[in-house]
Amino acid sequence: MAPKKARRRAVAEGGSSNVFSMFDQTQIQEFKEAFTVIDQNRDGIIDKDDLRETFAAMGRLNVKNEELDDMMKEASGPINFTVFLTMFGEKLKGADPEDVITGAFKVLDPEGKGTIKKQFLEELLTTQCDRFSREEITNMWAAFPPDVGGNVDYKNISYIITHGDAKDQE
Numbered sequence: 001m002a003p004k005k006a007r008r009r010a011v012a013e014g015g016s017s018n019v020f021s022m023f024d025q026t027q028i029q030e031f032k033e034a035f036t037v038i039d040q041n042r043d044g045i046i047d048k049d050d051l052r053e054t055f056a057a058m059g060r061l062n063v064k065n066e067e068l069d070d071m072m073k074e075a076s077g078p079i080n081f082t083v084f085l086t087m088f089g090e091k092l093k094g095a096d097p098e099d100v101i102t103g104a105f106k107v108l109d110p111e112g113k114g115t116i117k118k119q120f121l122e123e124l125l126t127t128q129c130d131r132f133s134r135e136e137i138t139n140m141w142a143a144f145p146p147d148v149g150g151n152v153d154y155k156n157i158s159y160i161i162t163h164g165d166a167k168d169q170e
Helices: 003-012 025-038 048-057 065-073 081-093 098-106 118-127 134-143 154-163
Strands: 115-117 151-153
Touching: 025 048, 025 081, 048 065, 098 154, 115 118, 118 134, 118 151, 151 154
Parallel strands: none
Antiparallel strands: 115 151
């Protein structure tokens, strides 16, 4: 099969011949900035020494070699920017397991009730990191309505994210 046909077929089958098509320009620029920060020696490749220096810059001085080796093994070879972007694309391709998502919510629920106040969650989602738009918030509350007390059941959210909604499967 000719290379162009193979590439089209890979794309049609859900693969991607170009990792850059997985992200918009703003995201690619953000990844490039992160790559540049981690590539401490500016040689275009992230290696074990770059990781060690990055950890040191963040105040973590005694990172074990085994931990760094495990991180490096996640790549199929030298980590240039394209490999770096591909690694993120693979990580972002599917949702995390249910226990990981639930664990992230538990950080916001120190009393372990299994719920978070709607107002608190909405404030976090609209003011931190990859901020939700007003439309995304509206859609989220339509999909995961809070109870009469204004509490959101995050265990239910985690389950639906990882397993789908029973209504969708009928």
